[in-house]
Amino acid sequence: MTTTxxxxxxxYPHVLLAHGGGGKLMHQLLEKIFLPAFGNxxxxxxxxxxxxxxxxxxxxxxxDSYVVRxxxxxxxxxxxxxxxxxxxxxxxxxxxxxxxxxGFILEEGxxxxxxWRVVCSMKEAAQRCGVQIATGDTKVVDKGKGDGxxxxxxxxxxxxxxxxIAPQSIRPGDAVLVSGDLGRHGMAVMAVREGLQFESAxxxxxxxxADLVLKLLEAGIEIxxxxxxxxxxxxxxxxxxxxxxxxxxxxxxxxxxxREDVHAACEILGLDPLYVACEGRFVAFVAAKDAERAAAIMxxxxxxxxxxxxxxxxDDSSGDVILKSKIGASRILDxxxxxxxxxxx
Amino acid sequence: MKYVDEYRGADxxxxxxxxxxxxxxxxxxxxxxCGGQTHAIxxxxxxxxxxxxxxxxxxxxxxxxxxxxELIDKALEIASRPGVIFCSFGxxxxxxxxxxxxxxxxxxxxxxxxxxxxxDALKVxxxxxxxxxxxxxxxFETTAPATAMAVYQAAKKGIKNFSLLVSHVLVPxxxxxxxSSPECRVxxxxxxxxxxxxxxxxxxxxxxxxxxxxxxxxxxEPLDILQGVLMCVRQLEEGRAEVENQYARSVRRQGNQPxxxxxxxVFQIVPRKWRGVGEIPRxxxxxxxxxxxxxxxxxxGVAGQSTAEPSECLSGxxxxxxxxxxxxxxxxxxxxxxHPLGATMVSSEGACAAYYRYRxxxxxxx
Numbered sequence: 001m002t003t004t005x006x007x008x009x010x011x012y013p014h015v016l017l018a019h020g021g022g023g024k025l026m027h028q029l030l031e032k033i034f035l036p037a038f039g040n041x042x043x044x045x046x047x048x049x050x051x052x053x054x055x056x057x058x059x060x061x062x063x064d065s066y067v068v069r070x071x072x073x074x075x076x077x078x079x080x081x082x083x084x085x086x087x088x089x090x091x092x093x094x095x096x097x098x099x100x101x102x103g104f105i106l107e108e109g110x111x112x113x114x115x116w117r118v119v120c121s122m123k124e125a126a127q128r129c130g131v132q133i134a135t136g137d138t139k140v141v142d143k144g145k146g147d148g149x150x151x152x153x154x155x156x157x158x159x160x161x162x163x164x165i166a167p168q169s170i171r172p173g174d175a176v177l178v179s180g181d182l183g184r185h186g187m188a189v190m191a192v193r194e195g196l197q198f199e200s201a202x203x204x205x206x207x208x209x210a211d212l213v214l215k216l217l218e219a220g221i222e223i224x225x226x227x228x229x230x231x232x233x234x235x236x237x238x239x240x241x242x243x244x245x246x247x248x249x250x251x252x253x254x255x256x257x258x259r260e261d262v263h264a265a266c267e268i269l270g271l272d273p274l275y276v277a278c279e280g281r282f283v284a285f286v287a288a289k290d291a292e293r294a295a296a297i298m299x300x301x302x303x304x305x306x307x308x309x310x311x312x313x314x315d316d317s318s319g320d321v322i323l324k325s326k327i328g329a330s331r332i333l334d335x336x337x338x339x340x341x342x343x344x345x
Numbered sequence: 346m347k348y349v350d351e352y353r354g355a356d357x358x359x360x361x362x363x364x365x366x367x368x369x370x371x372x373x374x375x376x377x378x379c380g381g382q383t384h385a386i387x388x389x390x391x392x393x394x395x396x397x398x399x400x401x402x403x404x405x406x407x408x409x410x411x412x413x414x415e416l417i418d419k420a421l422e423i424a425s426r427p428g429v430i431f432c433s434f435g436x437x438x439x440x441x442x443x444x445x446x447x448x449x450x451x452x453x454x455x456x457x458x459x460x461x462x463x464x465d466a467l468k469v470x471x472x473x474x475x476x477x478x479x480x481x482x483x484x485f486e487t488t489a490p491a492t493a494m495a496v497y498q499a500a501k502k503g504i505k506n507f508s509l510l511v512s513h514v515l516v517p518x519x520x521x522x523x524x525s526s527p528e529c530r531v532x533x534x535x536x537x538x539x540x541x542x543x544x545x546x547x548x549x550x551x552x553x554x555x556x557x558x559x560x561x562x563x564x565x566e567p568l569d570i571l572q573g574v575l576m577c578v579r580q581l582e583e584g585r586a587e588v589e590n591q592y593a594r595s596v597r598r599q600g601n602q603p604x605x606x607x608x609x610x611v612f613q614i615v616p617r618k619w620r621g622v623g624e625i626p627r628x629x630x631x632x633x634x635x636x637x638x639x640x641x642x643x644x645x646g647v648a649g650q651s652t653a654e655p656s657e658c659l660s661g662x663x664x665x666x667x668x669x670x671x672x673x674x675x676x677x678x679x680x681x682x683x684h685p686l687g688a689t690m691v692s693s694e695g696a697c698a699a700y701y702r703y704r705x706x707x708x709x710x711x
Binding site: 217247254267269325326327328329330332334 | 352358388393394428461701
């Protein structure tokens, strides 16, 4: 990612407490950094809240906070993550994302250059997703109390379909699909943190998923449940869904796509790719009759390269996830206990 | 991935399994010594591929699991002191001591750091000269050379703010202790492949001869373990009691001699308490006299503390192979990875943790 615009606040190379104080410096931060980057009618109204018009449909509403370290990593940064992550949560309900809010907690001393890079990255990501950042907030905390930069985004989208996309809709016989290979985001961040250098740099898979989901809906695919894979990876997502839906899910290890370099990095560090975070991947539960069609649509989309059908829902209410290992024996694929990799999103 | 994928092939695994079925005519009890092997067996479901007449017993080869309670308590005490950076392998962080664990000490503000190598801990000491850096040296002979190297380099560079809490343990004395017990039902062993990569396997030859048990040095991938079991069962069926090497791509009979030399220089053999088992003479490594200044127990004045083990945890019986994890009354109820009673439930190589993660369901259904 390259910054094409020069930073507009030259005389304050670092964020000061005053930039969060509500006075002239904060005003300058808004006018010079946030408004030019995110510019849209709602923000430009400069009012306490954005007043938005919605058609009378169901709305999807979500929020997420971003604390990833390092701030910049191969394949993305905290800013693009903050936009795609929230857009993707809306997409998991089959919503068309429209508006985001962006709350920033900045640490005194954060280089203004860093803030500008992050904000530019958010602008590009928002444009790519067709969303507007309609409202926001900035606070500055004392040096030593904030680790650089934290972002919270909330998002609103409209639901234009009649399905109930949720764990409760899952049925025995449903096919389980994953939208691409696993573990790139977690390993990309881990590699930077641990100072590991692989011959081919692993890049985060951070990417927007809304467009792909909308294509599936347009094609009339009977989607029962969607979940994007973040911390805890595939194993977490499947376990959460199995428990909520009181379903038993069976997947096969040999069908689950993991790229060789991610697999190798995991082997070296003793991690299991099934538990490593992704940022631009989701798991889909669709009616068995639509499985092949869904796989074809997903595989043809830029955000769905490497889509695979990895298993199915069994006729059982145990709430477990069963994995058939590569050598043919079965075991439980459990929920991870505790933090495999801290602060990766 | 080279050296990994070839040893996980489904067809080869099925072939080895069929051969094991073919040669097995009687029930046999085989112990895999190393926790890493236990983990692989349960994770890949290898024991599901074996004939019912072969019972795999999980041995005490999990160094985290056998670290005595009092040493964990000493670690916690040292890690809680201001001005200390406590470095450890990740596994140790959740092992419960008498009242707390390293992760909780970290949450309360202790500087506890995960390292992948003792040399990383030495680097931390070099980068933080005003702090005392302590490394929790846990492991069998496998990790001893790296620990020895860290001490050796610290001495050479004159690094004063570095010390180690040493808990290294040795496999052969543990095996002898198991075999000399009248309740021992183990008839053959899969010896730990990485321990033997360092130490070679000459130490096992007198054990095989004295107790008339086959010992097969075995690796960690599914095909290694299946082949190791096959070789062991063949010996049992033929009435042989020899040391064989399945893990030939990594292990030589003499082992890694420079590593052994370094271990001999930095360490001396000491008695060591094994959690859940008790003291085994000449079963541990402690710092030798020239390197005694690096001993954290002396430096922090915690030597001589002693703690009694809680009675409910049966990890000792699990480690000796006398019960399986799910036969413990607390398994999965009062003892889970989230609130473990003992180290075998916490360590990623612990037999109880492996059973809980991968087998809970089948075990619950009998």
